[in-house]
Structure formats: C-alpha cells, structure tokens
Amino acid sequence: MKKIILTILLLSTVSFYAFAGPFGIEMGMSLQEVTKISKTKPENVKDDIYSITPPNTNDLFEMYVVRIDPTYGVYLIKAVGKDITTTGYGTALKSTFNDLVSSIEGTYGKYKKTDYLEYGSIWNEGKDFMMGLVKEERTLYTKWDKSTGATLPSSIESIYVSANATSSSKGYVSLEYYSYNYETVGAAKKAKQSSVF
Numbered sequence: 001m002k003k004i005i006l007t008i009l010l011l012s013t014v015s016f017y018a019f020a021g022p023f024g025i026e027m028g029m030s031l032q033e034v035t036k037i038s039k040t041k042p043e044n045v046k047d048d049i050y051s052i053t054p055p056n057t058n059d060l061f062e063m064y065v066v067r068i069d070p071t072y073g074v075y076l077i078k079a080v081g082k083d084i085t086t087t088g089y090g091t092a093l094k095s096t097f098n099d100l101v102s103s104i105e106g107t108y109g110k111y112k113k114t115d116y117l118e119y120g121s122i123w124n125e126g127k128d129f130m131m132g133l134v135k136e137e138r139t140l141y142t143k144w145d146k147s148t149g150a151t152l153p154s155s156i157e158s159i160y161v162s163a164n165a166t167s168s169s170k171g172y173v174s175l176e177y178y179s180y181n182y183e184t185v186g187a188a189k190k191a192k193q194s195s196v197f
Contacts, residue, residue, distance in 0.1 A: 024055030
C-alpha cells in the first residue's frame with residue numbers, strides 16, 4: 001500500500017513539472033501562487049508588474065518579470081537577458097539571438113522572423129546594426145503564434161524573442177510569453193480608466 005501511495009505522489013509531482021509553464025510559471029497564477037513558487041519575494045516594480053526569481057531559471061537571463069492581473073492572474077512572462085558585448089555589426093548579439101530562437105523553435109515549432117530597418121534610416125550599413133537598434137529604427141524579433149503554425153499550449157497566445165541594444169557595443173535578448181487573455185486584460189484596464197470620465 002505504501003508503494004502505491006508513494007508512486008501516486010511521485011507521478012503527480014512529475015506531472016506538475018512536466019506541464020509547468022515557462023520557467024515553472026503558469027499563465028493565470030495569482031500573485032499568492034507566484035509568491036509561493038518564486039525563489040525571492042515578488043517585488044512590485046510598477047502597477048501590475050512584478051520582478052521575481054522563477055523556479056526554473058536560465059543562465060542567459062538576469063531578470064524575470066510577470067504581469068499579474070487581480071482577476072486573470074499572470075498574463076505576461078518576460079525574461080531579460082544579460083548584457084552582451086559586441087561590435088557595431090551586432091555579431092555576438094545576433095549569435096545569442098539565433099541560439100535562443102533555435103531553442104524555442106525546438107519546443108514550439110514554426111515562427112516568423114522580422115528584421116526590419118525603417119525607410120530613410122541613416123543606420124543602413126552592416127556596421128550600423130547596433131545603432132539602428134539603439135535609435136529604434138531597426139527591429140529584430142521572432143514571433144510564435146497560430147498564424148506561424150507554432151504548437152503552443154492553450155494558455156499561451158504568442159511568444160516573442162527580440163534583440164535589443166543599449167549602445168553601439170552592448171545589447172541583450174528578451175523573451176516574452178503572452179497569455180491567451182492578454183488582450184482581454186488590456187481591454188478591461190482601458191475600460192476601467194475610461195469609466196472615470
């Protein structure tokens with residue numbers, strides 16, 4: 001009998017971890033639930049944004065934040081990468097970005113990549129890649145959702161990996177998971193703000 005109970009407990013633990021969301025966080029978790037699993041006490045950064053240390057971390061990232069709505073729970077999970085020193089061409093940043101994209105692709109499948117430079121930008125040469133990002137005239141990101149043919153769990157609407165720059169020689173990658181009700185939360189917040197008029 002003890003073996004049966006032990007086996008059931010073990011299986012339930014394995015099932016929990018097998019279906020745990022990104023970094024061990026499930027969309028829809030309440031602040032109380034996130035507090036229980038976070039390795040550090042969630043720190044309220046602004047509004048409904050909390051800085052946490054999730055159960056499962058990755059050496060690529062230095063900061064993790066979640067957005068938690070009182071009604072809908074966690075509706076955004078974001079991981080911010082460590083600084084990457086690179087050249088104006090962004091070689092090291094692009095390499096890290098591509099490696100991360102390959103890892104996410106292995107889990108969720110097909111994605112769409114966007115590498116776009118605004119029309120008329122003066123940062124249009126290869127050596128200007130990082131400055132284009134700094135000036136927000138260049139974007140480099142990938143997106144996973146239904147339109148790309150990605151295989152996502154029902155709780156996740158979309159995933160984004162983006163390359164960002166803080167200077168012509170430093171950048172970082174970020175990874176964002178959006179809940180299926182992200183837009184619902186946004187609409188509810190907007191309606192609440194409008195109701196004061």
